[in-house]
Amino acid sequence: MQEKISKGQFSKLVTLIIISTVFLTLPRRLALVAQWDSPISLVLGYGAAWFLGVIVIWLSLKHPNDTFIEYSKKILGPYLGSLFGIMVFLVIMNLNILTIRLAGATYIAAGYTQTPIIVFAGATVLLSVWILKEGIEVLARVAEFFYFPLILSIAILPLTVIDKLSLDNLFPLLAFGLEPVLSGAMLAFSIGIEHVFLVGLLISKIQNLDKKVYHQHLYGVVIGAFIILLMVASTIGVFGVADIQRFYLPPYQLAKVVEIGAFINGIEIILLGIWTIASLLEVTIFLYISVHILSQLIYVSYRDIIVPLAYLFLSMAMAPMDNHQVESEFTIVGQFGILPVALLLVAFLVPAQLFYQWKTKQKLGGDSNKEAK
């Protein structure tokens, strides 16, 4: 079975994990902390996340045949490397549980009140298991297949409400100093770096790996971040910051106000279709990251643990009684736990890699001298 992807597929996967369900949920979360400065915070946060991705690519290119869990063990030692892997696993596990719950809860909020949440969440998880059983190459092709329809559908939405957009709603900018900007940037960063862990796992699966992967990563991040920026700016422009702070899913409300002529309205159902695909891709990618990290920590084939892990995640997502409970229990580790992990990555892995390089060079230098003699 194929386990390699092209650089183009890598770029598309990066874009899709950045957009995924974030395009629906981030505008409100960002408006709560950064208010009118949300677009600036988004650019700063995603810029920083891109930079972290570059660091991970740099590290991965030093170990082209290893995933970042494998080379973490090499350069940090087996115990610290495994500990780092466990931390990443816990963070991604929590994020996946949140996404599975949200995948179902969104349908309920959109009006499917009689259908049990397990139907939507279970269908999503079931399909993601099937995709992963087929391997990364199938996941990449599924992402490639939905890439343009997904991006175009999301990008067209702001255009359909352009007559309702008020530029006044986007101002004042930087009116309350740097604090809201930085808080918002921190939030955007914590969401933007979700793609970094995918990058760390995927690099070793890329065919003909070379330095062009930096460009593909940049394209992926820029396109993904631009789509999110479009969504943040258009929801603020149409509703204003105060309204967005009250909405559960602002882009869904945006789709509800679309009126083209006197006959096209109610296009929120299209947004629900986009949501179906986006949540499926996000759950699949998070599940892929989780099973890979765990398989490399406990030395088993990742295919053997897909089903048990998916079942565990689904059960944990369904166990809490209400959405608030899910958010309070899983957001702390999932969303805010990702920041220390990212900081550890920069603070420990980069110096450790430099030290590892120096040590290897010393060792090779000694060996070559011996050989020369």
Add this chain to the structure above:
Amino acid sequence: MFGVVLALLMIASIIMVSCWDIEEIEDLALISNIAFDVGEFKEYKMTVQILLPEALGGAGKSDGGSGESPVFVINAEGQTAFEANRKLREYLPKRPFYGNTMSAIIGEDLARQGVMPVLNILETDHEFRRSTQLFLATGQGGKVLEAKIRVMANPGDIPMGFVQTLPGISTTVTQNAGDFISQAVGNTMEPVMPVIRVIEADPEIGENPEVRVAGTAAFKKDKLVGFLDEKESGGLLWVLGRVDGVISFQAAKTNESVTIELTRSSSSIEALIDESGNLSVNINIRTEGNLADQTGFADLADPKIRRSIERRLAETIRQEIKSTLNKAQKELKTDVFGFGEVFFRTYPRLWSDTLEPQWDDIYPYIPVNIYVEAHVRRTNLTIEAPVVGGN
């Protein structure tokens, strides 16, 4: 890959037809318009106007159906609007469906108590839309839904018919639920609503009650505080830059009546703070129009007369705005112009720290300067009015 896409389509086909939530259109009662009033027995009364599609006539029924009214009006009461909605089902063996609801009429008594408890449902429930148009009824809101207008075959279309024609006469505003809620919840601008009145009829001679929409209801937060008449509503629309239609006045030199058909108008509001910390507001209006009608014989090709009419037009607009400002600032004390919004955008930190907490005390005393630039561009198809007994 093909299998995955096929499976996705199969799952989507289950989900998209609603699963447990499947509903057939025959099982739904389509609600055209709704009204909220203070209840007699419980807190809120909800009146709904249900569309009867079979009475509207379909293909091959050129007479407009069976002759019965194409709408049916019922009401129910509840502690919340949602409960009242559920109570409706005791009289209705179909589920009320609000996906096509076009307007919500609020009764005056309820508006004085505060409308947010009932408007909340328009934003929270997935079927309603923020674009639902709002009206304030003098008296009972439910009565409006029973009114008929001869030219409207479907009485359910009456409120939206007004929404489409009202901007052309500028005697009231239009307001949708989303904007109303945003303004009532925010602190920078107070909301307004168009006023709809039922004109009582004599049922003995077979007349139906009819309705008239004119004037504006001014709110403070979500509570009705008073009304602006047609002229004052025009003044408000000038400031908001939403004026359209015509304006009539007495020409200064000739004392004849002149009507200008407005073709283009815009406004801007500036918030100013001088060195001593005194606040003021500048309103700049720019408008253009055509001379639509005149009662005298003035030669409008004469630049002097045309300039005099332009000056008079500017003065008329200024007076309309002044009378509205006087009513809204001194009498109603509600910032329907959004001066707070302009101060917030211009001086955000000052607004948050100082102005916002005291805005209710500051607003009535802010001096407002009005600058109007008016142009009469054309005289339509004639240059001179026909002069009786002239050469």
